[in-house]
Amino acid sequence: MSSSTELTEKKVFLLKSLDGVIFEVEESVAVQLEVIRELIEGDCARPFISLYNVTSEILALVIEYCKHHAETCSGGTSATIADEDLKTFDNEFMNVDENILLELCSAADYLDIKSLFELTCRTLASLIKDRTIIEVRKMFNVENDFSVVEEKAVRKEFAWAFK
Template sequence: MIMLKSSDGEEFEIEEAVAMESQTIKHMIEDDCTDNGIPLPNVTATILSKVIEYRKKHVEAGNSSVADNKDLKAWDAGFVQVDQHTLFDLILAANYLNVKSLLDLTCQTVADMMKGKSPEEIRKMFNIVNDFTPEEEAEVRRENQWAFD
């Protein structure tokens, strides 16, 4: 078992197979840095518990039949049905922990949220302030006309 310590001090004991799914943690295990637990200063307990839940499910699915792949995709779709703040924290954690499948899933979810939306709709969705003047915005649209066709 491997002990992980979240940024807010909570400890999680997980199986090595689950821990090894994170390239960051895998390297720490390989470098024998696990004696007092592995500190994860960039991941809160709430998000770490979700990352562990995700990895456990995928490790279990990896040990199951191929027929379960459809079930796993459905589970993944439900897993990312969270508020925007949690989704962005999951992206940051997946990136920091180097869990490619989770990073791909969460980034694809954000991409799907933006698909078919205008820049104004995307700004509103993500609370982004438009700091371009109308002239600057027109220039960007001209320079990138291919993207607006």
């Protein structure tokens, strides 16, 4: 038996984040999360669905994204206007700091939301693009774990590209 409530006429699912916060989402939103859709289709969405890899902060964002996309797509507006609307929404939605972006990206991967995954990946790629190594390390807080020798070797490789 799923967690759907008959009161609203709409199926509602409960998603539980890693830190125990429970979100209530409509079916139109939930099915965008491929992981959950499989559960719904298999009628395995028990009282609530535990999402162990996503924190409440990120899950809230993900749900916001899915909600907006679901509403825009079913809003009855013409395709081009909907596209424009989604584009502006996506641009604003991606206007977050890198750490949230990374979390969103891995959440989208885990929850299997293709459009969000691609959006976050593209945004991340545009952040990395044309940056120096040092800038990338700084931006994403990555440690240089090469030994001197390894670093030399890796710098030697394709050195032509950096002349």
